[in-house]
Amino acid sequence: MEAKEPKKFIVPIGPQHPALKEPGHFEFSVDGEIVTGASIRLGYVHRGIEKGTEQRNWIQNIYLLERVCGICSHVHAMAYTLGVEKLAGVTAPPRAQAIRELVAELERIHSHMLWLGVAAHEGGFDTLFMYSWRDREVVMDLLESLTGNRVHYSTNVLGGVKIDVTPELADTIRKGCDFLEERLQHYLRVVTTDETFLARTRGVGPMTLEQAELLGAVGPTARASGVTRDIRIDAPYASYAEFPVTVVTDNGGDLTARFVVRIKELFESCRVIRQILDNMPESELVAKVPRRIPAGETISRVEAPRGELFYYIKSGGGDRPERVKSRTPSLCNWSTISTVAVGHKLADMPMLLAGIDPCFSCNDRMIQIRRKGHEDQLWTWEQLRRYGIEYYR
Amino acid sequence: MSLSLHPLIVLLFFPGGLFLLGSGMFYEWIDRKLVARYQNRLGPRWFQPLADVVKLLAKEEIIPQGVHPGLFIILPVIALASALTAALYTPLLGLQPYYSFQGDLIVTLYLLSVMTLSLGLAGANSINRFSLVGATRTITQLFSYEAPFMLALLGPAIAAGTWRIAGINEFAGQSLWMILTQPIGFIVALIGLMGKLELPPFDAPEAETEIVAGALTEYSGRGFALFRIGKNVELVVGLTLVSAFYLGGLMNPLEFVLKTLGLLLVMAGLQSLFARLRIDQTVGLWWRMGTLVALLQLLAIVIGRALPGLF
Amino acid sequence: MTIGSMIGDIVESLFKKPVTQQYPFERKEAPERFRGRVHYEPGGCTGCQLCVKDCPAYALELITIDKAAKRFVMRYHMDRCVYCGQCVISCRFSSLRMAHDEWELAATSRSPFVIDYGLPEDLATLHGTEAEPEPDACRNV
Numbered sequence: 001m002e003a004k005e006p007k008k009f010i011v012p013i014g015p016q017h018p019a020l021k022e023p024g025h026f027e028f029s030v031d032g033e034i035v036t037g038a039s040i041r042l043g044y045v046h047r048g049i050e051k052g053t054e055q056r057n058w059i060q061n062i063y064l065l066e067r068v069c070g071i072c073s074h075v076h077a078m079a080y081t082l083g084v085e086k087l088a089g090v091t092a093p094p095r096a097q098a099i100r101e102l103v104a105e106l107e108r109i110h111s112h113m114l115w116l117g118v119a120a121h122e123g124g125f126d127t128l129f130m131y132s133w134r135d136r137e138v139v140m141d142l143l144e145s146l147t148g149n150r151v152h153y154s155t156n157v158l159g160g161v162k163i164d165v166t167p168e169l170a171d172t173i174r175k176g177c178d179f180l181e182e183r184l185q186h187y188l189r190v191v192t193t194d195e196t197f198l199a200r201t202r203g204v205g206p207m208t209l210e211q212a213e214l215l216g217a218v219g220p221t222a223r224a225s226g227v228t229r230d231i232r233i234d235a236p237y238a239s240y241a242e243f244p245v246t247v248v249t250d251n252g253g254d255l256t257a258r259f260v261v262r263i264k265e266l267f268e269s270c271r272v273i274r275q276i277l278d279n280m281p282e283s284e285l286v287a288k289v290p291r292r293i294p295a296g297e298t299i300s301r302v303e304a305p306r307g308e309l310f311y312y313i314k315s316g317g318g319d320r321p322e323r324v325k326s327r328t329p330s331l332c333n334w335s336t337i338s339t340v341a342v343g344h345k346l347a348d349m350p351m352l353l354a355g356i357d358p359c360f361s362c363n364d365r366m367i368q369i370r371r372k373g374h375e376d377q378l379w380t381w382e383q384l385r386r387y388g389i390e391y392y393r
Numbered sequence: 394m395s396l397s398l399h400p401l402i403v404l405l406f407f408p409g410g411l412f413l414l415g416s417g418m419f420y421e422w423i424d425r426k427l428v429a430r431y432q433n434r435l436g437p438r439w440f441q442p443l444a445d446v447v448k449l450l451a452k453e454e455i456i457p458q459g460v461h462p463g464l465f466i467i468l469p470v471i472a473l474a475s476a477l478t479a480a481l482y483t484p485l486l487g488l489q490p491y492y493s494f495q496g497d498l499i500v501t502l503y504l505l506s507v508m509t510l511s512l513g514l515a516g517a518n519s520i521n522r523f524s525l526v527g528a529t530r531t532i533t534q535l536f537s538y539e540a541p542f543m544l545a546l547l548g549p550a551i552a553a554g555t556w557r558i559a560g561i562n563e564f565a566g567q568s569l570w571m572i573l574t575q576p577i578g579f580i581v582a583l584i585g586l587m588g589k590l591e592l593p594p595f596d597a598p599e600a601e602t603e604i605v606a607g608a609l610t611e612y613s614g615r616g617f618a619l620f621r622i623g624k625n626v627e628l629v630v631g632l633t634l635v636s637a638f639y640l641g642g643l644m645n646p647l648e649f650v651l652k653t654l655g656l657l658l659v660m661a662g663l664q665s666l667f668a669r670l671r672i673d674q675t676v677g678l679w680w681r682m683g684t685l686v687a688l689l690q691l692l693a694i695v696i697g698r699a700l701p702g703l704f
Numbered sequence: 705m706t707i708g709s710m711i712g713d714i715v716e717s718l719f720k721k722p723v724t725q726q727y728p729f730e731r732k733e734a735p736e737r738f739r740g741r742v743h744y745e746p747g748g749c750t751g752c753q754l755c756v757k758d759c760p761a762y763a764l765e766l767i768t769i770d771k772a773a774k775r776f777v778m779r780y781h782m783d784r785c786v787y788c789g790q791c792v793i794s795c796r797f798s799s800l801r802m803a804h805d806e807w808e809l810a811a812t813s814r815s816p817f818v819i820d821y822g823l824p825e826d827l828a829t830l831h832g833t834e835a836e837p838e839p840d841a842c843r844n845v
Contacts, residue, residue: 011522011604019602030526033672056760063760063788122602124593124669127710130432134723145735148804154739154788162793163737186713194709196594196667199674346526347671350602431714435724662715666708 008037011346015044019122019350022360026337026353030346038341038349040334045361053324058084058293059158061321066152068326069362071114074100074107075304076326077156082237083300083313084158087293094281096160097239102276103147103155104238104302105269106173109180110139111305112220112262115357116187119259122350123200128190135183142176145169160286170277177270184266191259201255205340205352208253215339218332219307220265221356223249224257231303238302243276245269255355262357292319304329306357330356331363400491404481409491413480417625418442420632420657427661442625446618454614459520468518469612469619472511476626479504483633484562484643493559498550501558502543505589505630508623509535512598515620516608527607530598530672534588537676538595541683542585544691548578549638551694558637566642577690579639581683586631587660588675590624594667595675632656734804739787741806744778744821748797751776755791755800764791769826777822777830782809 008029015023023044029037049068053061066077078100085092092100113136120128140150147153147163155161165173191197207217212225222229230247232240248264250257295317302309307329314323333356341352379387404410421442429436456462482490482497490497509531516528549571550556553564565571572579588595599607606612609620636643636652643649670678725732734740742764749766751774756764763786765779792800811817820827 011526018605057757059758059790060760063786063790124596124600127432127665127714130434131713134433145737148737148739148789157793162789190709193706195707200668345671345673347597347600347603430718430722433717433720433723435722665714666711
């Protein structure tokens with residue numbers, strides 16, 4: 001983010017680059033093939049969603065916030081609805097909570113399998129990419145037949161969920177999980193034993209436990225370094241208290257460990273999904289939530305596939321929130337890249353970038369950058385608005 | 394088998410020129426299709442390579458800032474020309490090569506390297522950072538696979554006692570398939586060919602997730618099309634050489650098609666089986682493993698040929 | 705430690721049909737719960753406007769023809785719709801539903817995306833009194 005001294009050979013990756021599926025800008029200064037410095041610049045897909053929530057009512061915001069991320073859409077809506085329910089003093093019925101957990105775990109399977117493919121593609125292993133995405137279609141189809149859409153499941157409503165799980169659907173999901181588990185066993189074997197793939201992942205980007213704690217890594221990225229932190233266990237939400245998961249960690253800290261942790265998490269997800277389907281509580285699906293939420297503020301934390309997702313919600317007592325703030329897991333993990341990248345080969349960079357499973361558009365919200373010798377740039381809403389009008393005149 | 398044709402026809406239509414371009418595209422399609430099928434995909438239709446070339450040729454050629462325009466334009470031509478020339482010395486379609494002299498094996502191998510060299514120069518000519526990194530990697534890779542690949546092709550030459558490709562082809566046709574007598578040489582030659590063509594897993598010089606298109610990042614339109622055709626021709630020539638030397642010679646068109654396609658089947662499988670090697674791993678692999686193994690093989694052949702004379 | 709551990713998969717695939725579906729020629733049936741185009745039945749509608757208020761994409765407009773007789777026309781802007789299904793949940797009189805088999809909704813102009821639902825005589829009244837709806841009239845809040 002700082003101006004670099006001249007005479008360095010800088011390889012820019014992004015904002016438009018085949019390795020990136022979303023815009024972000026990375027500058028790697030290289031000495032031959034060795035990376036000597038890395039800098040990250042984000043903000044190309046800032047969409048003003050947080051401000052947008054203040055213009056919409058509590059119900060409309062579910063669907064707006066669902067669109068913060070296209071891959072973990074359900075957890076965003078879930079974090080928001082859980083927060084709003086907390087403000088309103090309503091608890092969703094147990095069956096609704098179980099269905100929320102069910103969809104969240106199915107979503108984790110689809111997200112991690114997507115990541116498996118992307119990471120393999122960044123390492124030039126297109127066959128693994130094609131196969132893992134082929135098998136991911138199974139879980140996408142499950143989600144589609146369960147919720148009605150492949151991407152934006154729109155399962156949550158304030159006070160519960162829209163959809164129910166019928167016995168036939170439960171059977172389909174069980175069968176899908178059997179298939180996925182078998183395939184994932186195979187992929188786990190591939191990523192841990194294939195010599196050529198291990199040559200690209202073993203020892204690449206090692207992050208120690210101390211570094212992970214210091215840099216504030218979250219989610220599977222941190223768990224691959226031995227951090228035992230998982231919101232599903234530390235602060236159970238939805239029905240994670242009734243249907244608990246066990247935390248999966250690895251001490252490697254390198255890319256191999258991240259592969260192992262993510263795939264093993266999926267076995268855990270499959271196990272929990274079966275447990276939920278077998279012991280589905282009987283109850284209503286929706287509890288009544290008033291249209292005006294009592295004044296107050298709250299936080300809501302859930303474990304997204306990429307790590308801890310945090311929501312802050314403030315209500316002024318009206319039918320619209322006064323402030324909604326979300327902090328997505330990708331934002332926490334960026335700093336690990338610029339630290340770990342130095343000393344690695346340029347060829348490792350795409351895999352390192354993919355290693356944290358970054359989601360660019362999720363994390364593009366307002367960031368204040370404090371530079372030495374610069375004044376803080378803080379604009380009021382009015383100034384910002386005027387700037388926008390001037391800019392587009 | 395041999396035909397006598399007017400030299401101009403030989404150069405422009407058959408087996409040079411048009412025939413080579415057509416077969417190059419055909420083999421590219423087969424390769425893409427096979428890789429797709431290995432990955433459980435459908436793959437392109439048969440005219441896709443042709444459509445790509447037509448599209449590229451129709452496009453505007455942009456000469457970017459900072460390049461030497463003359464070099465920028467001439468390098469793709471040199472690349473294609475050298476690949477086409479190399480084909481004249483090889484038993485394409487199982488026919489006798491049209492030009493043949495003692496030592497044409499070495500000339501052919503050099504002509505094939507000229508292609509890679511112009512690729513590297515094309516990258517170095519540009520000021521694009523991806524091109525520069527790509528050029529460095531291309532040349533680095535050239536230095537790493539060239540020696541073992543050459544050694545692997547010299548094995549059959551020494552066994553045959555001639556450095557004429559036609560002679561080796563004939564010898565291979567009469568004796569036991571050399572894939573059996575020199576298995577190591579065959580593996581080195583096959584993998585060397587993949588390195589030469591920058592196919593996965595040796596595609597570090599054009600690794601799209603790192604350096605976009607490597608040395609060719611700034612090429613578009615005609616230049617890019619010529620480089621692509623050149624590479625396709627090189628694929629055909631390489632397949633012909635390896636199957637002529639190691640798979641019992643190419644004596645008629647049927648044998649040619651069967652053997653080269655069989656080789657391509659294996660090569661496409663290898664392409665889809667591995668993760669991309671880093672450039673340092675490629676170099677390490679070739680110099681630590683490939684060269685040594687190929688040298689040992691060569692030594693074994695030399696001793697094997699010398700032994701009967703000693704006793 | 706193995707080399708080429710996916711060899712089983714690739715050899716198997718060589719003899720298997722590719723999984724690729726060539727979409728316009730091969731179609732996959734959408735699941736029963738699929739959220740497609742919204743349909744409106746004027747029968748039970750009381751004009752409470754909850755669907756309009758809760759629509760996150762401002763895709764619904766309820767035009768009152770006769771308030772006392774509870775006669776309404778629903779103007780549905782399909783191009784703005786995000787197919788979230790909230791309107792169906794919000795409606796207490798089951799006047800709205802989503803069709804699971806209507807999902808190929810592309811068109812080359814915007815006019816087919818403005819759809820009026822209602823009783824034939826109400827539609828006639830609406831179109832008689834009002835000119836053609838402006839296709840890109842955008843409602844800002």
